[in-house]
Amino acid sequence: MIEATGLTKSYGSKTAVYNLSFRVLPGKVTGFLGPNGAGKSTTMRMILGLDAPTDGSVTIGGHQYRELPNAPRLVGALLDANAKHGGRSARAHLLCLAQLSGIPARRVDEVLDVVGLTQVARKRSKGFSLGMGQRLGIAAALLGDPQVLLFDEPVNGLDPEGIRWVRELMRRLASEGRTVFVSSHLMSEMAQTADHLIVIGRGQLMADLPVRAFIEQNSTGFARLRTPDGDEAGREKLVRVLAEAGGQVQAEPEGTLKVTGVELPRISELAHAADVRLWELSPHHASLEEAYMRMTQGAVDYRSSEDQRSGLQGPPQQAPGGWQQPVGPQGGYAPPPPGAGFGAPPPAHAAPPHPPHAAHQAAAPYRPEDAR
Numbered sequence: 074m075i076e077a078t079g080l081t082k083s084y085g086s087k088t089a090v091y092n093l094s095f096r097v098l099p100g101k102v103t104g105f106l107g108p109n110g111a112g113k114s115t116t117m118r119m120i121l122g123l124d125a126p127t128d129g130s131v132t133i134g135g136h137q138y139r140e141l142p143n144a145p146r147l148v149g150a151l152l153d154a155n156a157k158h159g160g161r162s163a164r165a166h167l168l169c170l171a172q173l174s175g176i177p178a179r180r181v182d183e184v185l186d187v188v189g190l191t192q193v194a195r196k197r198s199k200g201f202s203l204g205m206g207q208r209l210g211i212a213a214a215l216l217g218d219p220q221v222l223l224f225d226e227p228v229n230g231l232d233p234e235g236i237r238w239v240r241e242l243m244r245r246l247a248s249e250g251r252t253v254f255v256s257s258h259l260m261s262e263m264a265q266t267a268d269h270l271i272v273i274g275r276g277q278l279m280a281d282l283p284v285r286a287f288i289e290q291n292s293t294g295f296a297r298l299r300t301p302d303g304d305e306a307g308r309e310k311l312v313r314v315l316a317e318a319g320g321q322v323q324a325e326p327e328g329t330l331k332v333t334g335v336e337l338p339r340i341s342e343l344a345h346a347a348d349v350r351l352w353e354l355s356p357h358h359a360s361l362e363e364a365y366m367r368m369t370q371g372a373v374d375y376r377s378s379e380d381q382r383s384g385l386q387g388p389p390q391q392a393p394g395g396w397q398q399p400v401g402p403q404g405g406y407a408p409p410p411p412g413a414g415f416g417a418p419p420p421a422h423a424a425p426p427h428p429p430h431a432a433h434q435a436a437a438p439y440r441p442e443d444a445r
C-alpha cells in the first residue's frame with residue numbers, strides 16, 4: 074500500500090503539490106488523474122524518493138522509499154521513458170539495471186518478451202519510436218517482479234494495440250494482488266483500466282472514489298429542454314410539474330433545462346398536460362470525459378485561447394460585392410464590442426485556490442456520497 078499524508082512540495086514560490094492525503098491499495102489499478110501541471114509526476118517522484126517533500130510524508134508498505142531494503146525488487150516504476158542511454162541496446166540497458174539490483178540476467182529476456190521487444194532487443198534504443206521507448210520503460214519497471222508498480226502516463230505514444238496491451242497488463246498485475254498506480258490525464262482511458270480514481274487539480278485532492286461510482290454518477294442520460302423565450306410562467310410551471318413527477322431539474326447557463334429522472338416521452342406528456350409549449354426536447358448522454366473536465370475545469374493552469382495573429386493582419390480587403398470589413402481606429406481590426414472579451418478564456422468554475430495563497434485547509438475532496 075502507498076500512503077500519502079499531508080504531502081506538499083514547493084519549488085521556490087511554486088507549490089506543485091499541496092496537502093495531499095490518499096491511499097493506494099493492493100489488488101487494484103488506481104488511476105491518478107489530473108490536468109497538465111496538476112502535480113502527478115511530482116507526487117510520483119516523491120513516492121519514489123526522487124524528490125523530498127516540503128511537508129507531509131509518503132510511504133510504501135509503511136516505509137519511506139529510501140528506507141526500503143532492496144527497493145528495486147519491491148517497487149517498479151516508469152516515470153520517463155527517455156531516461157535511458159540511447160547508445161545502448163534495449164537488452165544492455167535492462168542488463169545494466171538488473172545488475173545494479175542483483176536481478177539475474179535471464180529475467181531481462183523474460184521482460185523483453187513480456188513487452189514484445191525481443192526482436193529489437195539488440196538494437197540501440199536511440200532509434201526507438203515513442204511507443205517502443207514506453208515498452209522498454211515498462212520492461213524496466215517489471216524487472217524486479219515488484220509488488221508495487223507506478224506508471225506515469227504509460228500509454229503515451231502507443232498505438233491502439235499497444236494501449237490495449239498496457240490496459241490488460243495493468244489489470245493482470247493488479248489481479249495478482251499488486252499495487253498498481255497509474256497516472257493519466259484522460260478519464261476515458263482510466264474508465265477502462267482503473268478500479269479506483271484519485272483526481273488532483275493544482276496539486277490538491279479533488280476526488281477519491283471507485284471508478285464504478287464515478288461512472289454511475291456521470292454516465293446517466295438526461296433530457297435537455299427549452300421553453301419559449303420570455304415564457305417565465307410556463308418555465309416555472311414546468312419545473313414544478315417535473316419535480317412533482319420525481320425529476321431533478323437543473324437550469325443551464327444557456328437558458329435550457331437539464332432533466333434527469335423522468336423519461337423523454339413522459340416529459341412531453343407532462344408539458345402537454347400543463348399546457349406549456351416546448352422549443353426543444355432532446356436526449357443526451359454525459360460523457361465521462363465531460364464529467365471529469367467539469368470536475369477539474371477550475372484547476373486547469375494552461376488554457377488555450379483564440380490566435381489573435383497580432384500585427385499579422387493585412388490591410389482591409391475589399392470584399393466581393395463592395396462589402397467592407399469593419400475597420401478599427403488603427404486600420405488593423407475593429408475593436409471588440411464592449412464587454413465582449415476578445416478571445417478571453419471562459420470563466421472558471423469553482424477553482425481550487427492556488428496553493429501558495431491557499432487557506433491552510435484545502436477544499437474537501439469529492440467523494441461518492443457527496444452526490445447523494
Ligand SMILES: Nc1ncnc2c1ncn2[C@@H]1O[C@H](COP(=O)(O)OP(=O)(O)OP(=O)(O)O)[C@@H](O)[C@H]1O
Nearest residue numbers: 084087089107108109110111112113114115116258
Ligand atoms: N523541478 C521543478 N522546478 C520548478 N517547478 C516544477 C518542477 N517540477 C514541477 N514543477 C511545477 O510543478 C507543477 C506540477 O508539475 P508536474 O510535472 O508534477 O505535473 P503533472 O500533473 O505531472 O503534469 P503533466 O501531465 O503535464 O506531466 C507544474 O506547474 C510544474 O511546472
